[in-house]
Structure formats: C-alpha cells, structure tokens
Amino acid sequence: MTEAPYLSINGISKSFGPMxxxxxxxxxxxxxxFVSFLGPxxxxxxxxxxxxxxxxxxxxxxxxxDGRDITYLKPSQRNxxxxxxxxALFPNLTVAGNIGFGLRVAGVNRADxxxxxxxxxxxxxxxxxxxxxxxxxSGGQQQRVALARAIAPRPSVxxxxxPLSALDAKIRVSLREEIRAIQQELGITTIFxxxxxxxxxxxxxxxxxxxxxxIEQIGTPAEIYNQPRTSFVAAFVGTLSQLDATxxxxxxxxxxxxxxxxxxxxxxxxxxPGDAIRLAIRPESIRREHRDGDQTLEARIESVNFLGAVIxxxxxxxxxxxxxxxxxxxxxPSPVNGQTIKVHFAPEAVLALTD
Amino acid sequence: MKRIAAWAALAFxxxxxxxxxxxxxxxxxxxxRGVYSLDAYARxxxxxxxxxxxxxxxxMAVFTILFGILLVVPTxxxxxxxxxxxxxxxxFVTLLPLVIPAIVVVFGYIRLYNTSSWLPLTxxxxxxxILLMFGYATLSLPYMYRAVDTGLRTIDVTTLTEAAQSLxxxxxxxxxxxxxxxxxxxxxxxxxxxLAIVIGEFTMAALLNxxxxxxxxxxxxxxxxxxxxxxxxxxxxxxxxxxxxxxxxARLAPKPAIPVKD
Numbered sequence: 001m002t003e004a005p006y007l008s009i010n011g012i013s014k015s016f017g018p019m020x021x022x023x024x025x026x027x028x029x030x031x032x033x034f035v036s037f038l039g040p041x042x043x044x045x046x047x048x049x050x051x052x053x054x055x056x057x058x059x060x061x062x063x064x065x066d067g068r069d070i071t072y073l074k075p076s077q078r079n080x081x082x083x084x085x086x087x088a089l090f091p092n093l094t095v096a097g098n099i100g101f102g103l104r105v106a107g108v109n110r111a112d113x114x115x116x117x118x119x120x121x122x123x124x125x126x127x128x129x130x131x132x133x134x135x136x137x138s139g140g141q142q143q144r145v146a147l148a149r150a151i152a153p154r155p156s157v158x159x160x161x162x163p164l165s166a167l168d169a170k171i172r173v174s175l176r177e178e179i180r181a182i183q184q185e186l187g188i189t190t191i192f193x194x195x196x197x198x199x200x201x202x203x204x205x206x207x208x209x210x211x212x213x214x215i216e217q218i219g220t221p222a223e224i225y226n227q228p229r230t231s232f233v234a235a236f237v238g239t240l241s242q243l244d245a246t247x248x249x250x251x252x253x254x255x256x257x258x259x260x261x262x263x264x265x266x267x268x269x270x271x272x273p274g275d276a277i278r279l280a281i282r283p284e285s286i287r288r289e290h291r292d293g294d295q296t297l298e299a300r301i302e303s304v305n306f307l308g309a310v311i312x313x314x315x316x317x318x319x320x321x322x323x324x325x326x327x328x329x330x331x332x333p334s335p336v337n338g339q340t341i342k343v344h345f346a347p348e349a350v351l352a353l354t355d
Numbered sequence: 356m357k358r359i360a361a362w363a364a365l366a367f368x369x370x371x372x373x374x375x376x377x378x379x380x381x382x383x384x385x386x387x388r389g390v391y392s393l394d395a396y397a398r399x400x401x402x403x404x405x406x407x408x409x410x411x412x413x414x415m416a417v418f419t420i421l422f423g424i425l426l427v428v429p430t431x432x433x434x435x436x437x438x439x440x441x442x443x444x445x446x447f448v449t450l451l452p453l454v455i456p457a458i459v460v461v462f463g464y465i466r467l468y469n470t471s472s473w474l475p476l477t478x479x480x481x482x483x484x485i486l487l488m489f490g491y492a493t494l495s496l497p498y499m500y501r502a503v504d505t506g507l508r509t510i511d512v513t514t515l516t517e518a519a520q521s522l523x524x525x526x527x528x529x530x531x532x533x534x535x536x537x538x539x540x541x542x543x544x545x546x547x548x549x550l551a552i553v554i555g556e557f558t559m560a561a562l563l564n565x566x567x568x569x570x571x572x573x574x575x576x577x578x579x580x581x582x583x584x585x586x587x588x589x590x591x592x593x594x595x596x597x598x599x600x601x602x603x604x605a606r607l608a609p610k611p612a613i614p615v616k617d
Contacts, residue, residue, distance in 0.1 A: 086514055
C-alpha cells in the first residue's frame with residue numbers, strides 16, 4: 001500500500017476476561033483495497049472485524065476511517081456494510097425490502113430507494129427476484145442479496161465475515177469471483193475474513209495472516225506464499241515440507257540436511273555456522289527434471305497420490321519426509337512405491353526459517 | 356394390536372373430554388320444556404349485563420395484550436441478546452404467577468395501592484382498571500413470555516440485530532420492524548391465551564370490584580340454571596375461536612431463511 005491509509009487500525013488489543021484474543025494489531029488499508037484476514041479458527045481475525053464494525057470495543061488502541069476516529073461510535077453510526085456467514089437476511093422482508101432496508105432507515109425517499117434497489121439487483125444479477133422472500137432463495141442467492149443489502153447504502157467500508165463458508169464448493173468459487181468483480185467495479189474498501197487460503201490468495205490485494213491473536217505477516221498473496229516470514233505462515237499457507245538443517249558455510253549459503261549438503265541458500269543474517277535452522281520447500285518447487293543451477297538429492301518414493309491433473313509423491317531423503325507435486329503426464333511411466341529417484345530444486349526456492 | 360390400543364386410547368380420551376361438553380351443551384338447549392331451543396343463549400345475549408361485562412373484559416384484554424407485548428417482547432429480546440446467563444432467573448420470575456395465587460397478588464395490590472398509600476390507584480376507576488390490567492398481565496406472563504421466547508428461538512436474534520445495526524438501525528427500528536414481525540405468530544399465540552385468561556378471570560376483577568365477565572359468569576351460575584351452561588358454551592366457543600386464529604396466523608408467519616437447495 002503506497003497511498004495514505006483509508007482505514008487505520010492502530011495497536012488494538014482485545015481481551016475477554018483473562019484471555020487476550022487480539023494482541024496489539026496494526027493494520028492500514030488503502031482506499032478501494034481488498035484485504036483478507038486469514039488464519040485458523042480462534043486466531044482473532046473475526047474479533048478485529050467485529051471491532052471495526054463496532055460490535056466489540058477494543059481493550060486498547062484505536063480505529064479510524066478516512067482520518068475520523070470511530071473507535072467508540074455505535075455500529076449504526078459507522079456507515080460500514082457487513083455481510084455475515086449466515087446471510088442474516090430479514091425473514092419478514094422481501095429481497096427488495098432487505099436491500100432497501102438501510103436506505104429506509106436513513107430516511108431516503110421512496111423513489112430513490114426503488115432506483116437503488118433496482119441497481120443493486122442488476123449488480124448481483126437477480127433482477128427477477130425482487131419480490132421473493134429469503135426462504136425462497138438458494139444459499140448463493142441469499143448471500144448475493146446480503147451483499148447487495150450491505151452495499152446499497154454506499155458504506156465507506158465493506159466487511160465480509162466468512163461469507164462463502166456456508167456454500168458448497170462450486171457456488172463458492174463462482175461467488176468469490178463475483179464478489180471481487182463487484183468490489184473492483186465499486187472501488188469499495190473491503191476486509192474479508194476467511195480461514196480458506198485459496199479464497200484469500202485468489203481475491204485479495206493483500207493478505208494478513210493471523211495466529212494466536214498476533215499478526216504474523218501482511219503482504220500481497222505472492223509475498224505471503226513465496227516469502228513467508230514465519231514458520232506458521234509457511235506451514236499455514238500452501239503445503240510445505242520442512243527439513244531440520246545445520247548451517248555449515250555462510251559464504252556458500254550451505255546447510256546440511258542429514259548427510260546431504262545444500263548450497264546456494266539465502267540464509268538469515270542472524271545465523272552462524274553450527275546453528276540449527278529449518279528449511280522449507282513447496283511440493284511444486286521440487287522437480288524430477290534437472291535444470292541449470294539446481295541442487296540434486298536422491299530420494300525414495302514412499303507413496304503416490306493421484307489427484308487428477310497433479311500427482312503428489314511422498315518422498316524420504318534419509319529420515320526426512322518431503323512432498324513433490326508433478327503434473328500428470330500419461331505418456332510417462334507412473335512413479336512406483338519404493339523406487340529411488342533423483343529430485344531437483346533451485347536453491348532460491350528453499351526458504352530458511354529461524355522460528 | 357398396537358394400532359387398536361392407540362385408537363382405543365384416542366377414543367377414550369375423546370369421550371372423556373367430549374361427553375361432559377356434549378352434556379352441558381344439551382342441557383343449555385333444554386330451557387324450553389320438551390324441545391331443544393336456543394332460549395338460554397338468547398336470554399344471555401340479550402342481557403345488558405352480559406354485553407357490558409363482555410365488552411369490558413374484551414377491552415381490558417386488548418390493553419393487557421398491548422401492555423404484555425410492550426413488557427415481554429423487549430425483555431425476552433434483551434435477555435436473549437445481552438443477558439443469556441440471566442435467562443433461567445427471568446424464566447423463574449415469569450413462572451411465579453403459576454404458584455402465587457391470584458388472591459395473594461390482588462391483596463398485595465390493594466395493600467400497596469389503596470387510597471391511603473403513596474400511589475392510590477384504587478381511589479379512581481381508571482386507577483383500578485390499570486391495576487387490574489397489571490394483574491391480568493401478571494397472570495398471563497408465564498404464557499406470554501414462553502410464547503415470545505420460543506418465537507425468538509426460531510430466529511438468529513444476535514446476527515439479525517447486528518445486520519440491522521450495521522445498516523444504521525436503532526433499537527426501536529430493530530424491535531419494531533424486525534424482531535416483532537418475526538415473532539408475531541408467537542406474540543399472537545400469547546395474546547390469544549391472554550384473551551382467554553382475561554375473559555374467564557374472576558378473583559382479581561371481583562376483589563377490585565370491576566364489572567368483568569368472570570364475576571358475571573359466577574353471578575349467573577349462582578342464580579340461574581340454563582343460562583350458565585349457555586354461557587360456558589359461549590366461553591368455550593370464544594376460546595376455541597382463539598385457538599383456531601392462532602393456527603391460521605401461524606400459517607401466514609414469515610418463514611426462517613433456510614435456503615432452498617442450489
């Protein structure tokens with residue numbers, strides 16, 4: 001984020017009794033940016049979202065939107081739209097009634113409400129369902145209506161609290177593309193809470209990974225995936241093989257995994273020869289074909305999982321377990337359990353983690 | 356064999372409830388010697404006292420229902436939303452009218468609000484009517500609270516409230532436009548039970564000396580033969596009519612938003 005922050009969350013913490021669920025979180029979100037909060041259940045991501053919405057009050061810290069401190073404002077005074085996991089459509093109102101609710105509460109005149117409701121229905125692609133009640137809609141349609149209802153009053157920030165979790169897989173994929181397209185069309189600043197890394201990586205301008213109430217890393221999806229800063233991020237986002245290693249030569253960037261030496265690594269400045277570090281490598285970074293500059297190790301195939309387009313092979317190098325992903329090529333012989341093969345990887349693809 | 360036993364149990368139950376009703380109805384039709392007639396009903400319905408007391412009780416029931424809605428809906432809503440741990444205690448309090456006799460409650464009222472007290476409600480007709488309405492609301496509290504609480508259980512009160520708040524709604528809007536319409540069937544079922552209680556209540560109305568339907572029924576029962584039976588059939592009709600209305604309204608209720616299959 002290069003421009004001035006639109007939404008600033010400054011050093012907020014939240015405790016429920018003796019349990020601290022958010023610890024000193026600082027987040028800045030630019031105008032029109034789509035930021036995902038990603039983490040396992042109980043990491044504090046929803047609590048931060050609820051503090052932004054006004055449903056929880058921070059124990060310490062402040063929240064501001066466009067320079068205006070909103071920390072202690074009521075939820076109804078914040079002009080923030082929110083979409084809930086359970087849709088939360090009002091059962092007694094039609095689709096049009098739901099979408100127009102925020103505008104009616106704001107005292108907008110009838111003609112303008114009707115016009116805006118029509119716009120919203122066109123935006124979510126459901127213009128024919130204005131008179132239906134929520135119980136007459138599918139889950140995907142209900143969530144689209146919930147999105148339209150949240151953005152109809154033109155909120156300054158849109159909060160999405162795991163909006164796709166209750167939907168089945170196919171609808172989830174199509175709806176996440178729709179949400180992103182609508183967000184980009186309207187240019188609305190959006191925070192999206194999810195525990196699904198695929199959703200976070202595919203939809204977001206930036207991703208914030210949380211663990212145990214702390215922000216582990218904030219970065220673009222590529223940064224989060226390719227340059228995880230902590231072991232947690234490395235392990236949580238994508239699949240990762242982690243290898244215990246010992247630094248042997250700083251100049252050559254060399255570390256030993258068992259008896260095999262791997263050189264050309266980018267080692268952290270803080271390590272010295274003899275230090276134990278953890279090396280991590282993604283399954284897709286390990287290849288069966290050699291390229292210039294690759295490191296080569298001999299490995300034994302322990303199991304082969306056919307996943308359709310991809311074959312995931314579990315390997316061992318000495319006592320160390322690794323995963324290798326390779327595209328399914330019907331013209332090549334399938335790998336066989338117990339076979340010894342040579343595997344190759346670029347040293348740059350190996351992450352050295354110290355914590 | 357099981358089927359036969361079930362049908363036999365049903366038949367026994369039906370006869371157990373219906374035979375006395377049929378006997379009472381038949382008796383109410385025998386005012387004219389030797390033939391069935393509606394004389395007893397005609398006499399009851401033509402009695403100005405019937406019209407006066409029945410109208411009074413219906414008006415009292417309407418006010419009691421309105422007061423009950425204003426008292427119970429926000430209370431049950433707030434307990435569900437903000438004080439879930441207090442629910443067992445609130446439920447206990449709402450059940451107290453079932454174990455404290457109406458006569459104890461009304462004597463308490465008379466003692467607290469008599470003409471020499473700090474709030475002399477019994478000193479005026481309006482004051483006594485208000486006191487009687489409070490009494491009726493107390494008697495119907497266990498049914499009204501339970502009905503509304505059950506209605507609130509069918510909706511996600513917390514999330515709907517938060518959704519409405521994020522759209523700028525205040526508490527009055529949330530209660531009036533969202534919560535109340537969604538528990539309307541429950542409120543109406545509580546309201547009809549309240550109506551039935553108010554129509555038949557005797558102790559409070561008699562001790563507060565108000566011209567209600569309950570004391571009229573008692574008075575008629577003590578002095579006439581056929582008219583009380585006709586009155587009891589009318590009262591049954593009103594109660595069953597209320598039950599039928601509950602069923603009818605339940606069909607028109609907003610349904611919970613469980614999505615249809617994608």
